[in-house]
Amino acid sequence: MILDNEKMETRRLRLLVELSRLGSMRAVADTVGTTTSTVSQQLAVLAREMGADLIEPEGRRVRLTPAGRRLAEHAAVILAAVEAARLDLAPGAEPNGTLRVAGFATAIRVHLLPLVTELAASHPRLNILVREHEPAEALELLAADETDLALTYDYNLAPADADPALHTTALWTAAWGLGVPADAEVPEGADTLDVFARFRAQDWIVNSRGTSDATVIHTLASMAGFTPRVTHQADSLDLVQGMITAGLGVGLLPIGTPTVPGVRLLPLTGPEVVLRAHVVARHGRLGWPPLALVTDLLARRTASRPTAQ
Numbered sequence: 001m002i003l004d005n006e007k008m009e010t011r012r013l014r015l016l017v018e019l020s021r022l023g024s025m026r027a028v029a030d031t032v033g034t035t036t037s038t039v040s041q042q043l044a045v046l047a048r049e050m051g052a053d054l055i056e057p058e059g060r061r062v063r064l065t066p067a068g069r070r071l072a073e074h075a076a077v078i079l080a081a082v083e084a085a086r087l088d089l090a091p092g093a094e095p096n097g098t099l100r101v102a103g104f105a106t107a108i109r110v111h112l113l114p115l116v117t118e119l120a121a122s123h124p125r126l127n128i129l130v131r132e133h134e135p136a137e138a139l140e141l142l143a144a145d146e147t148d149l150a151l152t153y154d155y156n157l158a159p160a161d162a163d164p165a166l167h168t169t170a171l172w173t174a175a176w177g178l179g180v181p182a183d184a185e186v187p188e189g190a191d192t193l194d195v196f197a198r199f200r201a202q203d204w205i206v207n208s209r210g211t212s213d214a215t216v217i218h219t220l221a222s223m224a225g226f227t228p229r230v231t232h233q234a235d236s237l238d239l240v241q242g243m244i245t246a247g248l249g250v251g252l253l254p255i256g257t258p259t260v261p262g263v264r265l266l267p268l269t270g271p272e273v274v275l276r277a278h279v280v281a282r283h284g285r286l287g288w289p290p291l292a293l294v295t296d297l298l299a300r301r302t303a304s305r306p307t308a309q
Helices: 003-022 025-032 036-050 066-087 105-122 135-143 192-198 212-223 237-245 289-303
Strands: 055-058 061-064 097-103 126-132 149-155 166-181 203-206 229-233 250-254 263-267 273-282
Touching: 003 025, 003 036, 003 061, 003 066, 025 036, 061 066, 097 105, 097 135, 097 289, 105 126, 105 149, 105 289, 126 289, 135 149, 135 273, 149 212, 149 289, 166 237, 166 289, 192 212, 203 212, 203 237, 212 229, 212 250, 237 250, 237 263, 273 289
Parallel strands: 097 126, 097 149, 203 229, 203 250
Antiparallel strands: 055 061, 149 273, 166 250, 166 263, 166 273
């Protein structure tokens, strides 16, 4: 196969990877900036080159065949290797340029912003662009190549799905409890399911920009034998406390959070609720000096502080 065809195949492999991720040709076309017809034609060429059917009809849409799924897995590795090879042209280069970071507020405030201050002195040619986003939003930006690094979290009871195109580095963990009215009567030593059961008649407060804490609440409530009435949403933990004080319901809060008058924070043990923070990047970008530097510094910083809010 001649060089031009090699280049075309790399592009076709990207289309296949995007189809495996997005699930529709229209979404792939929108993502790469082309037409649905072009996507279909290029995947047909790729199928002929591979000598295997890669897609099949599913109603009005298409889905990958087993061969298509397998090739998509290989393609993700191949594309990452191509990107890594490009970055390897300047090994050991001084980190410079703009690193785009999207992440949740606590990670940015407690861990990233101190690094920004330090790096301004040690690496003045490196510019860090910060955007505050919840995990699902940050991962969408990463998939669309609108950010380089995502600071995300999940819970032990609501683990995030693994994406083979992404590399995840664990940062810190933090135990969470249940914020309730200060006058609530809960015996010392009550386990998680007993605590939840005592508030089965209450309204529940969840995050307005994510679903993982709601998943945790529904999971534990189900184990305790009831369906929670989720009625309120808030992005700010301070606002969650305000809602609890106003008698609007109960909600999850990090253990160690200073509570306002009117709020009591109950520990959850058996099972525990643990938030797990991560730094996430695309496989092909891991060797880029700015990204590698910030990832390493974040990992070192949080290793010295194994738990955080």
